[in-house]
Amino acid sequence: MGKTAKKETERKTVRTGDAVAAYNTLKGLRIMKLDKGDMFAVLRAANTLKPVAESFDGFLRDARERLKPEGWDGVSERIARFDTLPDEEKRELNRIAQAYQNDVDECVRTEMDKEADITGIARISEDALATIASDNDSLDVQSLMLLQSVCGE
Numbered sequence: 001m002g003k004t005a006k007k008e009t010e011r012k013t014v015r016t017g018d019a020v021a022a023y024n025t026l027k028g029l030r031i032m033k034l035d036k037g038d039m040f041a042v043l044r045a046a047n048t049l050k051p052v053a054e055s056f057d058g059f060l061r062d063a064r065e066r067l068k069p070e071g072w073d074g075v076s077e078r079i080a081r082f083d084t085l086p087d088e089e090k091r092e093l094n095r096i097a098q099a100y101q102n103d104v105d106e107c108v109r110t111e112m113d114k115e116a117d118i119t120g121i122a123r124i125s126e127d128a129l130a131t132i133a134s135d136n137d138s139l140d141v142q143s144l145m146l147l148q149s150v151c152g153e
Contacts, residue, residue: 017112022150023049025143044122045151052116063107123153
């Protein structure tokens with residue numbers, strides 16, 4: 001019991017970007033081939049990371065909304081007809097859209113690099129991670145390594 005209690009109250013510091021990526025990976029995993037304890041650990045780990053991910057997603061939505069350039073609605077309408085536009089207009093739309101995206105990326109980059117304190121994250125066993133890897137074909141090595149780093153034993 002003492003060892004389990006220690007794990008449940010363990011404090012871990014991770015980059016916000018890593019916490020968000022781990023949460024998004026965890027919530028999309030197929031877990032039905034895991035035993036119940038490992039399924040619960042995956043769900044608990046996701047639940048622990050969820051507030052960090054939701055907070056970041058809210059910040060990202062705000063940044064996207066508030067950094068829209070003047071006249072963005074008109075630009076969006078033109079982008080919807082992109083394939084029918086002359087090349088010069090396409091280049092201009094690409095420039096505007098890229099400048100907007102660069103502003104959003106620059107704004108959120110510092111937020112992603114902030115450290116997030118995670119308390120009580122459920123640990124996922126090596127065996128469970130191996131089963132997850134074999135049962136989730138779309139899971140890449142980088143995502144699996146991130147899961148190991150953030151919530152592995």
